[in-house]
Structure formats: C-alpha cells, structure tokens
Amino acid sequence: MIGSVWNKWDLHIHTPLTHQANEFSGLSIEDYVKKVSECDLRLIGVTNYFYFADEELEIVREEIRKQGKSITVLGNLEFRITQPNKDGEWINIHCIFSENMSTDKINEVMSYLTVENTTSDSRPIYLSKSSFSNSGLKVEAATVNFNMLVEHLNKSLKFGVDYIIAACPNGYGGFRPNMNVGRSLAIAFEIEKKCQVILARPEDRDFFLKEDRYDSAIQKPVFYASDAHKFSDIGSKYSWVKSKPTFEGLRQVIIEPDQRVQQSDDFVDRTYIKPFFKSISLEGKVFMDGQVSFVKQNIPLNPNLVAIIGGRGTGKSLFLDAMYSRFNSQASKSKARDVNPESLCLDLDKGDGEVISFNSTDHNYPYLHVSQGDVQYYSQKPEVLSDEIKEMLGISGVEFDDVVRAHIASLLDKHRHYISKDVVFNTDVESIDTDEYQDNIIVENERILATLTNPTNRDLIEKYQENSKLINERSSYIDSANSALGVIVRLSSDMNEEVEIVNKSYLTEEKLPSISSKVYQDIVRKNVDKCHEFIDALRADNQGIVAQFQSQGINQDISSLLNKVKECQSAIDRAVRKKQEIASDKQGHARVLGLLSDEIGKYRDYLVNQKRLIDEAFNKLTESNDEWNEEQNSLVGDILKNIEINGNIVFDMQAFYTGLESCINRGKFRSTNERTTFEKLVSTFNVSSEEDFFSLVSGCEVINIDGDLISVSDFCNKQEYFNKSGRFELFEYLYNPRSVKKYLYVNADFKYMGKTVDKLSVGQRGTFYVCLKLATDPFGSPFVFDQPEDDLDNEFIMSQLVPLFRVIKKYRQVIIVTHNANLVINTDAEQVVVAANNNEEIKYSSGAVEDGCLTKGQSLRASICNVLEGGSYAFEKRERKYGIKGIRI
Numbered sequence: 001m002i003g004s005v006w007n008k009w010d011l012h013i014h015t016p017l018t019h020q021a022n023e024f025s026g027l028s029i030e031d032y033v034k035k036v037s038e039c040d041l042r043l044i045g046v047t048n049y050f051y052f053a054d055e056e057l058e059i060v061r062e063e064i065r066k067q068g069k070s071i072t073v074l075g076n077l078e079f080r081i082t083q084p085n086k087d088g089e090w091i092n093i094h095c096i097f098s099e100n101m102s103t104d105k106i107n108e109v110m111s112y113l114t115v116e117n118t119t120s121d122s123r124p125i126y127l128s129k130s131s132f133s134n135s136g137l138k139v140e141a142a143t144v145n146f147n148m149l150v151e152h153l154n155k156s157l158k159f160g161v162d163y164i165i166a167a168c169p170n171g172y173g174g175f176r177p178n179m180n181v182g183r184s185l186a187i188a189f190e191i192e193k194k195c196q197v198i199l200a201r202p203e204d205r206d207f208f209l210k211e212d213r214y215d216s217a218i219q220k221p222v223f224y225a226s227d228a229h230k231f232s233d234i235g236s237k238y239s240w241v242k243s244k245p246t247f248e249g250l251r252q253v254i255i256e257p258d259q260r261v262q263q264s265d266d267f268v269d270r271t272y273i274k275p276f277f278k279s280i281s282l283e284g285k286v287f288m289d290g291q292v293s294f295v296k297q298n299i300p301l302n303p304n305l306v307a308i309i310g311g312r313g314t315g316k317s318l319f320l321d322a323m324y325s326r327f328n329s330q331a332s333k334s335k336a337r338d339v340n341p342e343s344l345c346l347d348l349d350k351g352d353g354e355v356i357s358f359n360s361t362d363h364n365y366p367y368l369h370v371s372q373g374d375v376q377y378y379s380q381k382p383e384v385l386s387d388e389i390k391e392m393l394g395i396s397g398v399e400f401d402d403v404v405r406a407h408i409a410s411l412l413d414k415h416r417h418y419i420s421k422d423v424v425f426n427t428d429v430e431s432i433d434t435d436e437y438q439d440n441i442i443v444e445n446e447r448i449l450a451t452l453t454n455p456t457n458r459d460l461i462e463k464y465q466e467n468s469k470l471i472n473e474r475s476s477y478i479d480s481a482n483s484a485l486g487v488i489v490r491l492s493s494d495m496n497e498e499v500e501i502v503n504k505s506y507l508t509e510e511k512l513p514s515i516s517s518k519v520y521q522d523i524v525r526k527n528v529d530k531c532h533e534f535i536d537a538l539r540a541d542n543q544g545i546v547a548q549f550q551s552q553g554i555n556q557d558i559s560s561l562l563n564k565v566k567e568c569q570s571a572i573d574r575a576v577r578k579k580q581e582i583a584s585d586k587q588g589h590a591r592v593l594g595l596l597s598d599e600i601g602k603y604r605d606y607l608v609n610q611k612r613l614i615d616e617a618f619n620k621l622t623e624s625n626d627e628w629n630e631e632q633n634s635l636v637g638d639i640l641k642n643i644e645i646n647g648n649i650v651f652d653m654q655a656f657y658t659g660l661e662s663c664i665n666r667g668k669f670r671s672t673n674e675r676t677t678f679e680k681l682v683s684t685f686n687v688s689s690e691e692d693f694f695s696l697v698s699g700c701e702v703i704n705i706d707g708d709l710i711s712v713s714d715f716c717n718k719q720e721y722f723n724k725s726g727r728f729e730l731f732e733y734l735y736n737p738r739s740v741k742k743y744l745y746v747n748a749d750f751k752y753m754g755k756t757v758d759k760l761s762v763g764q765r766g767t768f769y770v771c772l773k774l775a776t777d778p779f780g781s782p783f784v785f786d787q788p789e790d791d792l793d794n795e796f797i798m799s800q801l802v803p804l805f806r807v808i809k810k811y812r813q814v815i816i817v818t819h820n821a822n823l824v825i826n827t828d829a830e831q832v833v834v835a836a837n838n839n840e841e842i843k844y845s846s847g848a849v850e851d852g853c854l855t856k857g858q859s860l861r862a863s864i865c866n867v868l869e870g871g872s873y874a875f876e877k878r879e880r881k882y883g884i885k886g887i888r889i
Contacts (some may be wrong), residue, residue, distance in 0.1 A: 284342025516615025
C-alpha cells in the first residue's frame with residue numbers, strides 16, 4: 001500500500017547449486033536463505049550458467065517460504081557469448097527472468113538453443129544439462145552466439161514481460177570498451193544496445209547514465225551485485241532499489257535508471273532527514289450535516305511523491321481537505337473546504353522516527369499546503385499577490401516602528417486638543433481663544449475699575465486690587481501644581497507596572513528599581529502650603545483694608561465696592577492668563593506640527609527600508625546556499641531562472657484622493673461639466689507622487705486656494721472646507737501610519753519570463769506563484785498541492801513542474817491530487833492513491849505503479865489508465881523510450 005520504497009537487491013548471486021566455481025562447501029539451502037535474509041536482501045537474481053539445476057529456483061523459493069521471509073527470487077542465466085573483449089576474454093551476458101517463470105519453463109525454453117560448440121562429429125549441442133553431459137562439454141568452455149540468443153528469446157518468450165537482458169562491463173568477461181579502440185568500441189556499443197540492465201560497479205553509474213555515449217543512447221540502470229560463489233560473498237555487494245521487489249519493479253527501474261537504483265549506502269534518500277506524513281486514518285462523516293462519509297481505513301503514506309487520483313466526485317480532493325482540517329489555525333488564508341471529519345488522525349514522522357499524531361483541530365504544523373483555488377485567488381489579484389510574495393520572502397511582518405507610531409498618535413491627540421480650542425465661541429459667535437477677545441476683557445474691566453476709583457479711595461482700592469491679583473496667581477498655581485502631581489503619580493504607577501513585567505522575566509539578572517513619586521508629593525505639598533499661607537495673609541490684609549475704609553469715614557457700600565473690584569481683577573487676571581495660554585498654545589501647536597512633520601518623515605525611511613528588504617531577500621534567494629548540496633542549489637536556481645522581484649514604493653493616487661474626499665466638505669469640490677471631483681482635488685492639493693506627499697506633510701505650502709499656496713495647517717483654519725470633525729480627520733488621514741499605508745506602501749513587483757504582472761495571463765501568474773512558493777520553502781516540510789494543472793500552464797507542467805517534482809521529492813514529501821497523467825507517470829510517483837465513491841462512501845486504495853499483474857489487467861497501472869485520460873499513452877511512450885515493449889491495458 002505504501003508504494004515504492006528503498007530495499008536491497010542482488011541481481012547476480014549464485015546458490016550452492018551453481019554449476020561452476022562453486023565454493024559454498026556443501027552449504028545447505030536453509031543456511032543460504034538465512035544468510036540472504038540476515039543481509040536484508042529483498043530480491044535476489046539466482047544465477048547459474050546456461051541452465052539451472054533441477055528445480056533450483058523452486059528449492060530456494062520454498063525454503064524462503066518455510067522461513068517466513070519476504071524475498072523475491074528471479075532467475076538469472078549467465079552466458080558467455082562468442083565475441084571476445086579487447087583482452088581476448090569471452091564476454092558475459094545475463095538473462096534475467098520474471099518470478100512467474102519456473103525453473104522447468106526456463107530450462108525448457110533454453111534447451112532449444114544451441115551453443116557455438118559442437119560434438120566431435122560436428123553435431124549441435126543444446127543448452128541443457130543432458131546435452132552438455134552427453135557431449136562431454138564443460139560449462140566453462142561453452143559459448144553462444146549473442147544474436148541467436150536474443151532472437152531465440154524473442155521467439156520463445158515475451159520480452160519485457162518474461163525476461164530482460166543484462167551485461168557486465170567490467171571484470172573477467174567485461175565488455176566496457178577502451179574508448180580509444182575503434183573496433184572494441186563498436187562491438188561494445190552493439191552489445192549494450194541489446195541490453196536493458198548493466199551489472200557493474202558504483203563508479204560506472206555516471207557513464208551509463210550519459211546519453212552521449214553513442215548516437216541515440218539511452219540511460220541504463222547500473223546494478224551493483226555480489227556475483228557470490230561462496231558464503232562469505234553473500235551480502236557483500238548489493239544495490240538499493242526504490243521499487244517493489246518484483247520483475248515489474250525491475251521494469252520500472254529500467255524506465256527510471258537514475259531515480260530508482262543506487263549502488264552505495266550513501267545517497268540522499270537514506271542520508272537526508274526530512275519530516276513526512278507517515279499515515280492517515282479516516283472514518284465517519286466528512287461534513288457534519290452531510291451524507292458523505294469515509295470508509296474506516298488506515299493509509300500509509302510514502303515519504304516521497306504521493307499522487308491521489310480519481311474520477312469526478314470520488315473524493316480525491318477531500319483527502320487533502322481532510323488533512324488540512326487538522327490545522328485550523330492556517331485555514332484563514334486557504335481556500336480548502338471547511339470539512340469536519342468525524343474521525344481523522346494524521347501521523348507525522350519528524351524524520352528521525354519520532355511520530356506526532358494530529359487527531360484534533362487545535363494543532364499547528366508549518367507545512368506547505370496549496371488548496372484548490374489558492375493559486376487562482378492570488379494570481380487574479382496583483383495587490384494580494386504582492387503581499388503574498390513579501391510573506392514568502394519572509395518580510396511580511398515588518399511594521400512601522402511602534403514607538404514612532406505611538407508618538408505620532410500622541411502628537412495627533414495634542415493637535416486635536418489645540419484645534420478644538422479654535423471652535424469654542426461666545427454667544428456672539430466670536431472665538432474666545434484670541435488675543436483680541438481677551439484684550440477687550442482687560443480693557444473693559446480696567447474701565448470699570450477706573451469708574452470705581454476716586455481720590456479718596458484710590459490707594460485702598462489699588463492695595464485691595466493688588467492683593468486680589470496675588471491671591472488669584474497663587475490659587476492658579478495651586479491648581480496647576482496639584483494637576484501636575486496627579487499626572488506624575490499616574491505615570492509612576494504605569495511605569496512601575498512596566499518595571500514589574502521586566503523584573504519578572506527570568507532573563508533579568510539585575511532588577512530595575514521602582515519609581516517613587518513621594519519626593520514630588522512632598523515638594524508640591526510644601527509649595528502649596530506656602531501658597532496657602534500667603535493667601536491667608538493676603539486675605540487678612542484685605543480685611544484690614546475694609547476696616548481702613550470704615551476708620552477713614554468713607555461713606556460707601558464697602559462690601560459691594562470691594563466685591564466689584566475683586567470681580568474685575570479676577571476677570572483681568574483670567575484674561576492675562578488666557579493670553580499667556582494662547583501664546584503657549586501657539587508655540588505648542590507649532591512645535592507639535594514640526595514634530596509631526598519629522599515623525600511622518602520617518603515613514604519614508606520605513607518605505608525605503610522595506611524596499612531594501614525585498615531586494616535583499618530576493619537577491620539572497622538567488623545566491624548559492626552553503627547548507628544545500630549542488631543538486632539542491634541547482635534546483636532552486638532552475639525554479640528562479642525566469643523570475644525577477646524588486647521592491648517598489650507605490651503612491652496610489654486614486655486611493656489617496658478617495659480617502660481625502662471623506663475628510664473635507666465635498667460641496668467645495670463637487671463635479672461640474674468642466675472638471676470632476678478628482679480633478680478639482682488634484683489641482684487643489686497638488687499631490688501626485690511620493691515626493692509631493694512628503695512635501696505636503698512636512699509643512700510646505702503646496703495647497704492651492706484661489707491661486708495662493710498655503711500649508712496644510714493653514715488650510716485647516718479655513719472652516720468652509722470642512723464639516724464637523726473634518727479638520728481632525730484630515731490630519732489623522734495624512735499623518736497616522738495606519739491610514740497612510742492605504743495609499744503609500746511598498747509592493748513586491750515582479751517579472752516572470754521578462755513580463756510584468758499586467759502582461760501575464762492568469763495561468764502564468766499562477767506558475768510564478770507556485771515557483772516562488774517552492775523556491776522560498778524548497779526543502780523540509782511536506783508540500784501538498786491540490787490539482788496544480790487547474791491553474792498552471794501546461795507548458796510549465798511538462799517542462800518544469802514534472803522535472804522539479806522528480807528532484808524535490810527527495811528532499812521533501814510531495815502529495816498531489818491530479819487528473820493529469822503526466823504528473824503521475826512522468827514524475828514517477830512512488831505511491832498512487834485511487835479514490836472511489838460508492839453510494840457516498842469514500843474509499844481509497846493505494847500502491848506502487850508496479851503493483852499487480854499487468855497481463856491480467858489487475859494492476860494499479862490499469863486503474864491509472866482507466867481514471868486518467870492519456871494514461872496508457874504516457875506509459876507506452878515512456879517504455880518505448882527505454883526499449884521496453886508496452887503492455888496494453
């Protein structure tokens with residue numbers, strides 16, 4: 001069920017029943033099989049010369065069965081052919097037979113072929129024990145004509161179904177040519193052309209994978225084998241094969257000579273640690289309120305490439321959606337269906353054998369999952385794609401400085417405070433926050449005081465007036481001091497909360513001291529007490545002034561007179577303080593506006609930095625990674641070869657003026673036959689670029705009002721251009737980074753195949769998206785992709801995605817749902833899962849392409865051909881390339 005996995009084979013191994021060079025020293029078949037099993041061999045090519053000993057294959061197979069082992073036995077006959085090599089040695093050729101071929105059948109077929117040798121009276125000798133015995137021919141002396149051997153096998157058996165031919169290029173009887181010798185070279189290549197398998201050394205692998213060995217050369221799989229003739233040789237040499245240990249598995253290796261066989265223990269699939277989903281258990285309803293359900297089953301998953309196929313409505317995509325349901329924390333960005341399987345458990349092997357089970361929806365695991373519709377969603381919205389690109393490059397979470405943001409928010413609050421004072425009016429709709437208004441109050445009250453004073457009472461009234469002024473000053477100071485102390489106490493409390501948080505951290509070695517407001521409280525209290533003392537003395541002095549009025553015999557209503565004096569003096573003092581406040585506010589407001597300009601200027605630095613990060617991230621992506629091997633670096637380089645990415649600062653003029661319109665009095669910019677609202681806004685604010693925007697917010701005079709250029713702060717003083725809180729909203733819109741980023745931001749612009757996003761089709765954008773997804777996260781966690789052919793160019797699938805999958809699956813598990821035969825067959829998927837729906841019950845069957853009986857149509861390959869359009873053609877095309885006759889399903 002798990003598909004093709006790596007296991008050890010020895011295609012060239014003799015048994016104690018071998019005819020020649022037998023050094024097993026009476027070893028029993030029982031001990032022979034034990035040794036083979038101990039060496040963890042899953043398939044052996046039991047070898048003999050020219051013919052097998054009686055029941056040789058069956059004897060070995062039966063002993064394997066008795067010992068309860070799972071070892072496949074293929075027959076392997078070794079022949080010496082008449083063509084000698086450059087050293088004058090006869091060349092050895094092997095014929096490897098299917099496990100369905102019995103010893104008797106093989107011997108019978110071979111018994112009709114003659115060797116080149118003849119009897120003393122020139123009669124033919126046949127390849128059989130009896131003919132060799134009757135003629136007295138020794139096995140070591142026999143030779144066959146290679147062409148006749150091939151012709152005889154083709155007539156008697158089915159090539160590629162019953163047998164294949166192997167050659168030995170090295171050692172005694174080896175044919176690998178001296179590349180400088182013409183005749184030897186020609187003979188060697190003619191022999192190789194008729195062979196499908198090479199029995200050779202690990203160092204010969206690269207030579208036979210070259211396709212320029214000769215014209216129309218194809219890759220040939222090299223198998224390292226022991227050629228064991230004695231007990232100690234068993235298990236000494238072997239090959240790692242990623243295939244079912246069957247003759248059909250051998251066929252698949254011939255078709256995939258580079259991917260499916262390794263000649264040493266040191267190769268990527270064995271040495272590279274990668275996490276992978278090990279299995280999935282399904283049962284029960286798929287949707288809470290639906291009838292569709294999973295049949296109870298546990299499906300082991302191959303660590304390399306798993307292809308899920310099925311007809312429409314069979315539940316192939318449900319397989320992936322069900323997987324994804326165990327990671328709900330990721331669901332917000334995916335287009336996966338919201339399925340809720342009644343029972344589902346997903347086991348993850350971390351790569352070192354440790355297994356984690358995900359059996360509920362509260363898990364999180366950072367694997368790459370592309371659901372059906374994800375690619376289309378991102379590729380149809382360039383602005384969303386830009387954000388996704390930044391996230392893939394690892395810079396999506398770069399926000400504007402929080403400290404600066406908070407300072408801007410504080411400054412905007414202060415600006416609102418200053419602006420709000422401008423809208424305080426008296427009953428005559430005159431602003432009270434002006435020097436003119438306060439000067440009028442002072443003049444009016446001084447005039448009143450003048451009318452209350454005469455030569456008789458002037459000195460006493462002036463003294464009373466002065467005392468009242470001093471009392472008012474100190475009363476105002478007391479209020480101010482107590483207010484400041486309240487702020488200090490609150491801030492101290494807030495600061496101490498932060499100090500406590502830092503001190504609680506285990507990383508704080510030296511504790512921070514608490515902030516105490518007591519010293520401030522003590523000083524303020526002393527100052528306030530002194531003011532109270534002084535006020536009491538002044539009030540006592542005023543009481544004395546009343547007595548002086550009486551003692552001097554001034555005949556007036558003293559109480560009313562002094563109250564009026566006190567009232568006028570208080571009004572004058574308030575007006576003086578108000579003028580001081582107005583002056584302070586103007587200075588404060590100007591300072592706030594200056595600071596706002598400085599702080600929003602830092603947003604430009606933020607934009608430049610974001611652009612730099614995007615540029616650097618992509619440039620780094622294109623550089624060689626020292627932690628990867630050559631194949632990995634080459635793979636990522638191939639993925640990125642048609643991609644260019646750069647950061648671009650964008651001022652969205654349309655978005656800017658659309659938002660601006662909501663902050664002002666639209667009536668002043670209503671569309672006319674001559675100009676639209678947008679055109680009027682542009683001609684007024686004169687902002688059409690990033691540079692223009694920063695000129696505006698830095699206080700430059702750029703706003704055009706009736707031909708005069710004014711600053712944005714001066715524009716805010718023109719009430720007719722605003723409704724209600726519009727003046728506040730305008731500054732929020734222009735200075736708050738959360739608002740600014742809606743129209744001034746950094747995009748990750750890209751080109752694919754030299755074309756900008758507006759020139760790309762949706763399919764090409766999707767192709768770019770997938771390429772970048774893989775390039776930015778190429779190795780490690782599993783990659784799950786639902787129906788890539790729905791959103792990608794077919795040219796990309798065939799020329800890039802198929803080759804990419806063939807390599808990347810070694811470094812990360814790939815699970816796809818597809819109805820494209822090429823994505824199953826040409827990627828050489830290790831496991832194929834076939835979905836079936838019987839009366840709303842979903843069931844999955846799985847295995848390797850080489851599973852089942854081809855000739856009877858009872859194979860996984862038959863299912864693939866039945867489900868996928870073009871499946872048969874894809875199989876046959878691939879087999880013809882490697883010289884194997886296709887089997888029609």
